[in-house]
Amino acid sequence: MSKVAIIMGSISDMPVMQDAIDILKQFNVEVEVDIVSAHRTPEKLFDFSKNAHNRGISVIIAGAGGAAHLPGMVASMSPLPVIGVPVKSSNSIDGWDSVLSILQMPGGVPVATVALNGAKNAGILAAQIIGSHDKKVLDTIITYKEELKAAVNKAAEGLKK
Numbered sequence: 001m002s003k004v005a006i007i008m009g010s011i012s013d014m015p016v017m018q019d020a021i022d023i024l025k026q027f028n029v030e031v032e033v034d035i036v037s038a039h040r041t042p043e044k045l046f047d048f049s050k051n052a053h054n055r056g057i058s059v060i061i062a063g064a065g066g067a068a069h070l071p072g073m074v075a076s077m078s079p080l081p082v083i084g085v086p087v088k089s090s091n092s093i094d095g096w097d098s099v100l101s102i103l104q105m106p107g108g109v110p111v112a113t114v115a116l117n118g119a120k121n122a123g124i125l126a127a128q129i130i131g132s133h134d135k136k137v138l139d140t141i142i143t144y145k146e147e148l149k150a151a152v153n154k155a156a157e158g159l160k161k
Contacts, residue, residue, distance in 0.1 A: 002058040002130040002137070003030040004123075007048065007074070009037045009064040013087045017063045020085070020123035027127045027140045032057065038069040045070070049077035059126040062111075063119060065089025068101035071111045081129055083122045084111040 004024055008017050017033075024031050032055075036045050052060060060078060062071035063085035071084030084102035088095035095116040103113045114121040124141075131138035 001030055002134055003032055003056050004059045004061060004126045004130070005032045005034070005048075005052055005057045006061045006063075007034050007036040007070065008062070008087070009035070009039075009068075009070045010089075011035060012089065013063045013065060016087050016117045017061075017085065017119050020061050020063075020119040020126070023120050023123035024127060027123075027137060027144070029127055029130060029137060036062075036070065036074075038064070038073045039067075045073055046077065049074045052078055053080050059083065059129050061085060061119070061122045061126055063087050063122075064102070065095075065098050066091045068098040071102050071113075072105050072109060075105065075109050075111045082111050083125055084113045085119045085122045086113065086116050088116055 006017055006020050008014065021031055021033060036048050038045055057080060059081050060074055061083045062074050064070035065087035066089050068086055071082055075082040086095060086098035086102050092098055099116055102111055105111050112125060127137055127141055131141050
């Protein structure tokens with residue numbers, strides 16, 4: 001079974017990152033959660049990044065605010081896909097510093113970046129990556145998207161009454 005690692009730079013990022021945990025659990029994807037600070041625990045960052053693939057991790061979701069170096073640093077050392085979640089933190093400049101820090105990666109070090117505080121979409125993207133080689137997860141995503149479509153159609157019909 002594929003596993004997604006969800007890491008964040010600080011416990012204060014947890015309320016945002018919880019959305020990724022919740023949606024992945026809804027898709028029955030195993031999740032590992034940890035705090036890995038690029039600035040305060042660099043040794044842990046190095047160990048995590050270099051060894052996640054050896055522990056059965058398939059995708060890494062990394063959330064960070066402020067300078068937001070965590071996703072890019074992980075991507076620089078890991079062979080796994082990394083999805084960055086910019087977090088609007090208390091020391092942030094409306095979140096733009098986090099968005100740009102994660103989005104503007106140099107060639108050769110990709111980080112798939114979702115919207116500010118967009119952890120739910122990060123979880124969905126991680127599940128879609130896993131679903132590309134796991135039919136059970138793929139079927140769950142197909143059902144989820146059909147449910148989204150049905151909810152929109154129901155809302156549209158409600159407007160016509």
